[in-house]
Amino acid sequence: MSAAAIPLGGHFAGAAPVLAAGAWFKNALCGIKDGEAHMSRVVGDLNTPEACIAHEEEAETLLAWLGTPAAIAHDLHPDFHSSRHAAGIAARLGVTAVPVQHHHAHIAAVCAEHGECGPVIGLALDGVGLGTDNTPWGGELLRVDGARFERLGHLAPLALPGGDRASREPWRMAAAVLHDLGRGDEVAARYPDEPAVATVLAMLEKNLNCPRTSSAGRLFDAASGLLGLCLKMEMDAEAAIKLEQAATRRIESGGWPQAMRQGWSLDNGVLDLRPLLGELAGQRDAEQGAALFHSTLVAALAEWTARACATAGIETVALGGGCFFNRLLAAGLRRELENVGLRVLAPIKLVPGDAGLALGQAWVALHVLEYQ
Numbered sequence: 001m002s003a004a005a006i007p008l009g010g011h012f013a014g015a016a017p018v019l020a021a022g023a024w025f026k027n028a029l030c031g032i033k034d035g036e037a038h039m040s041r042v043v044g045d046l047n048t049p050e051a052c053i054a055h056e057e058e059a060e061t062l063l064a065w066l067g068t069p070a071a072i073a074h075d076l077h078p079d080f081h082s083s084r085h086a087a088g089i090a091a092r093l094g095v096t097a098v099p100v101q102h103h104h105a106h107i108a109a110v111c112a113e114h115g116e117c118g119p120v121i122g123l124a125l126d127g128v129g130l131g132t133d134n135t136p137w138g139g140e141l142l143r144v145d146g147a148r149f150e151r152l153g154h155l156a157p158l159a160l161p162g163g164d165r166a167s168r169e170p171w172r173m174a175a176a177v178l179h180d181l182g183r184g185d186e187v188a189a190r191y192p193d194e195p196a197v198a199t200v201l202a203m204l205e206k207n208l209n210c211p212r213t214s215s216a217g218r219l220f221d222a223a224s225g226l227l228g229l230c231l232k233m234e235m236d237a238e239a240a241i242k243l244e245q246a247a248t249r250r251i252e253s254g255g256w257p258q259a260m261r262q263g264w265s266l267d268n269g270v271l272d273l274r275p276l277l278g279e280l281a282g283q284r285d286a287e288q289g290a291a292l293f294h295s296t297l298v299a300a301l302a303e304w305t306a307r308a309c310a311t312a313g314i315e316t317v318a319l320g321g322g323c324f325f326n327r328l329l330a331a332g333l334r335r336e337l338e339n340v341g342l343r344v345l346a347p348i349k350l351v352p353g354d355a356g357l358a359l360g361q362a363w364v365a366l367h368v369l370e371y372q
Helices: 049-066 081-093 102-114 163-167 170-180 184-190 197-206 216-226 238-254 274-280 286-312 327-339 354-371
Strands: 018-020 030-033 036-039 071-075 096-100 120-130 136-145 148-155 265-267 270-272 316-320 343-345
Touching: 018 049, 018 354, 030 049, 030 354, 036 354, 049 081, 071 081, 071 354, 081 096, 096 102, 096 354, 102 120, 102 136, 102 316, 102 343, 102 354, 120 216, 120 286, 136 216, 136 286, 148 286, 163 170, 163 216, 170 184, 170 197, 170 216, 170 274, 184 197, 216 238, 216 274, 216 286, 238 286, 238 327, 265 286, 270 286, 274 286, 286 327, 316 327, 327 343
Parallel strands: 018 071, 071 096, 120 316, 148 270, 316 343
Antiparallel strands: 018 030, 030 036, 120 136, 136 148, 265 270
């Protein structure tokens, strides 16, 4: 359990204690008691027996501090070890189990750190989280109000040729984008050293094993693949990191390029950035292309979010999800939103990614108990 407490403000000072089980990636748990939150250590991805055992040990440590919690929150995905273990503890103790949608939790974590109990417009950008429609989400515009949220919009879904494998091989995301743009005949020449090119194109043509996702993380991967910065990843988020590094080099030497105003479209809450990606496919200067991607993405997200705020009559925006590790994105978007008079909330002590997600789950659980 972390030594440093996260104060949550006076609203929940006398609330009953709650436990939250966290996410699957970069798992960490959270306990809230007497208006303070404590995070467990990060046990890592729950894909090994050792990590699952460590998760269970951290849960017991928090329970020893909390006593019997009034509720135990967990991810909406029922097959995560964290979700199953949380449900088991809740049944054993006879307390409420509270499933919380992944991106709702990201935004709630930011609200918790700021003690923000009113409605906010939340922009959650990350790799993946199960949506309420059982599809993989990851680029979500939400209206969040405590225990409730509404999906106002999302990024235009991209195909994942080969399923999860596409999240590790950015050239596949690039191929999916080119196929969507009617330029599938360019893929083989662009990636001549990839033996699976013909198979991937066949999958895209027949829509076989090509689930679609609104993931912002896969958008970054597609851009990195199109610019030739990263075709296959050897470490987590490598494609996005290389894209940010390339953009930073160009911006530090020549400033931010002008956003490509024809690089996106907005239709019924769906933000489509495929026109921008099509432009990147023709870029010979990878650093210039990376900088253009960032400037256009910031402009598009700012317009999308500001429109939602105006429609909802809400002036506070919360930014959460692992994509906000990207400093260009985080700083640029904050600047654009504040320039139009919006109040912007971002993580303070916790990271924007999944290691801080349990705080949001616990925050939602507190609100659920308040409504009961």
